[in-house]
Amino acid sequence: MKIAIASGKGGTGKTTVAVNLAAYLDSLGIGISFTDCDVEEPNAHFFLNPDLNAEKEQFLPVPKIDEDKCIGESCKKCIELCRFKSLIWMVDAVLSFSELCHACGLCELACPANAIGQGQRLIGTSVTGKTGNINFTSGLLRIGEAMSPPLIKKVKELSPNSEVNIFDCPPGTSCPVVESIEGADFAILVTEPTPFGLHDLDLAAQLMKTLDMPCGVVLNRSGMGDDRVEKYLIDNNIPLLGSLPHSRTAASKYSEGGMLYDTIPGFKDIFADIWKSIQDQVSKA
Amino acid sequence: MKQLVVISGKGGTGKTSVVSALAALGPKKVLADCDVDAADLHLILNPDIVETTDFFSGERPIINPEICTQCGLCSEHCKFDAISKDCSIIPEKCEGCGVCSFVCPVQAVSISPRKCGQWFKSDTRFGTMIHAKLGIGEENSGKLVTTVRNASAEAAKAEGAELVLVDGSPGVGCPVIASLTNADLALFVAEPTITAVHDLKRVHKLTEHFKIPSMAIINKCGINAEQENVIRSFCSEKDIILAGELPYDTVFTKAQIEALSVVEYDPEGMGKKMKTIWDKMEKHF
Ligand code: SF4
Ligand code: SF4
Ligand code: SF4
Ligand code: SF4
Numbered sequence: 001m002k003i004a005i006a007s008g009k010g011g012t013g014k015t016t017v018a019v020n021l022a023a024y025l026d027s028l029g030i031g032i033s034f035t036d037c038d039v040e041e042p043n044a045h046f047f048l049n050p051d052l053n054a055e056k057e058q059f060l061p062v063p064k065i066d067e068d069k070c071i072g073e074s075c076k077k078c079i080e081l082c083r084f085k086s087l088i089w090m091v092d093a094v095l096s097f098s099e100l101c102h103a104c105g106l107c108e109l110a111c112p113a114n115a116i117g118q119g120q121r122l123i124g125t126s127v128t129g130k131t132g133n134i135n136f137t138s139g140l141l142r143i144g145e146a147m148s149p150p151l152i153k154k155v156k157e158l159s160p161n162s163e164v165n166i167f168d169c170p171p172g173t174s175c176p177v178v179e180s181i182e183g184a185d186f187a188i189l190v191t192e193p194t195p196f197g198l199h200d201l202d203l204a205a206q207l208m209k210t211l212d213m214p215c216g217v218v219l220n221r222s223g224m225g226d227d228r229v230e231k232y233l234i235d236n237n238i239p240l241l242g243s244l245p246h247s248r249t250a251a252s253k254y255s256e257g258g259m260l261y262d263t264i265p266g267f268k269d270i271f272a273d274i275w276k277s278i279q280d281q282v283s284k285a
Numbered sequence: 286m287k288q289l290v291v292i293s294g295k296g297g298t299g300k301t302s303v304v305s306a307l308a309a310l311g312p313k314k315v316l317a318d319c320d321v322d323a324a325d326l327h328l329i330l331n332p333d334i335v336e337t338t339d340f341f342s343g344e345r346p347i348i349n350p351e352i353c354t355q356c357g358l359c360s361e362h363c364k365f366d367a368i369s370k371d372c373s374i375i376p377e378k379c380e381g382c383g384v385c386s387f388v389c390p391v392q393a394v395s396i397s398p399r400k401c402g403q404w405f406k407s408d409t410r411f412g413t414m415i416h417a418k419l420g421i422g423e424e425n426s427g428k429l430v431t432t433v434r435n436a437s438a439e440a441a442k443a444e445g446a447e448l449v450l451v452d453g454s455p456g457v458g459c460p461v462i463a464s465l466t467n468a469d470l471a472l473f474v475a476e477p478t479i480t481a482v483h484d485l486k487r488v489h490k491l492t493e494h495f496k497i498p499s500m501a502i503i504n505k506c507g508i509n510a511e512q513e514n515v516i517r518s519f520c521s522e523k524d525i526i527l528a529g530e531l532p533y534d535t536v537f538t539k540a541q542i543e544a545l546s547v548v549e550y551d552p553e554g555m556g557k558k559m560k561t562i563w564d565k566m567e568k569h570f
Pocket of ligand 1: 065069070072073079094110114115116
């Protein structure tokens with residue numbers, strides 16, 4: 001089973017839910033692969049403390065122009081066609097700004113002289129490891145690299161398939177989240193009982209609808225705000241999988257990178273209920 | 286006119302609550318919400334929209350089913366798996382590279398500008414506000430952030446406002462770089478958690494790189510004394526002036542539920558603390 005954990009925005013407790021669910025399921029003897037898809041700000045390792053293997057550099061294929069083959073100024077087809085201004089004409093040659101390249105391959109397809117081959121650009125690193133029996137995979141985007149989806153895709157490919165696969169998604173509702181959710185059977189949306197929480201949840205729920213992804217909600221810090229999130233879930237027919245109560249002890253525990261499910265009274269039962277609800281929802285879907 | 290940008294690295298540190306409180310203090314100003322992925326500031330400031338402008342970025346291919354022969358060439362060449370088996374474009378995955386239209390043997394693919402969102406000029410009780418809404422699953426928030434930044438600087442000039450107060454984008458990627466462009470001062474809102482401190486250090490590298498002077502507020506003090514100290518010593522080591530410390534308190538949530546800033550909701554308590562912070566910031570501007 002593949003479960004993606006998302007939220008319209010950061011700071012709602014998405015990583016808390018992801019790491020605690022993983023550790024709880026691991027404690028039941030279920031095989032787990034955990035993938036931290038938030039390659040811009042990976043956080044899960046602070047809580048799971050995995051033993052990591054050596055980092056691997058990850059590259060994106062970008063064009064490499066063979067100046068001997070290029071027919072030059074009379075052509076410039078590649079420059080004309082590139083939508084991302086990644087190629088320009090400099091004095092007497094095609095120059096490639098690989099930073100801007102989306103690796104779409106159009107220039108290579110279009111070149112009449114077969115002058116475009118494959119170079120590469122470093123987009124970041126990936127790492128795999130183990131924490132107890134949990135397979136752990138994550139990536140780190142190179143500072144200054146604008147495109148995270150290609151690295152997210154690589155990181156997901158590196159993660160071994162287990163009985164339950166957890167994708168901890170980046171915040172937001174744009175391309176990186178779409179890439180992270182790809183292939184999941186079910187998405188957990190994590191939110192808070194506040195106006196900000198509801199607003200961000202609504203964005204995430206709209207994205208799930210567009211992607212046709214079945215989802216349910218975990219309410220974090222429940223009791224801290226009001227009941228408008230619960231009302232929203234009823235009105236929109238989205239299942240509430242469980243609620244984690246607002247607690248200063250939990251906030252402190254989180255702040256030091258600690259686990260909640262086995263240290264805060266009552267949390268283990270809540271994760272047991274969440275797991276049961278997920279199974280019900282997935283078997284229905 | 287000065288530009289103050291509030292950032293936090295990671296979401297959920299209370300950045301938007303701090304921005305709304307600062308909005309209620311100080312001189313005549315223009316407000317800019319650069320968290321275009323998941324804007325929340327409007328939930329407190331309740332803007333009256335005066336002007337709406339569509340935001341276009343990149344291109345959108347459309348396959349005409351009347352002409353398409355379902356040959357499958359386009360989906361074979363699309364590097365982003367953005368064309369489904371039944372030969373229709375999946376907009377959330379499409380990068381607008383134009384490969385599909387290039388390879389189509391029967392010219393079934395037309396290309397038009399892609400509407401990715403909207404931006405607004407609004408009136409609020411604290412002054413003019415520029416904000417935006419990125420479409421669900423759309424990319425290029427960096428370009429939309431730049432649009433918001435430029436529009437807010439223009440509005441400030443036109444109105445003779447002394448200050449542009451920017452609610453910055455989360456993360457360390459392209460949107461936050463766009464948020465920081467031309468800033469006179471960056472204000473970090475830091476939370477004393479192991480993950481937030483790590484993200485603070487990452488985002489500080491950016492302000493250092495762009496040589497933007499910075500100040501910091503430690504929010505949610507009281508949940509982790511050790512991490513609070515880490516932030517304090519990081520600040521003194523890096524010449525970040527500590528503008529103030531705010532206790533871990535539900536008053537921010539309560540104010541949010543009433544759609545008020547803490548300065549309005551709790552003028553004698555948290556409001557006074559914010560006033561002291563503002564005075565200190567003003568001195569260093
Ligand atoms: S399309 Fe090929 S031949 Fe034409 S300018 Fe580009 S690299 Fe040179
Ligand atoms: S691969 Fe695509 S984005 Fe990159 S240079 Fe070629 S046409 Fe431009
Ligand atoms: S424009 Fe590019 S990404 Fe979009 S569908 Fe066509 S080939 Fe795929
Ligand atoms: S290449 Fe053209 S004709 Fe072939 S499937 Fe795509 S749109 Fe249809």
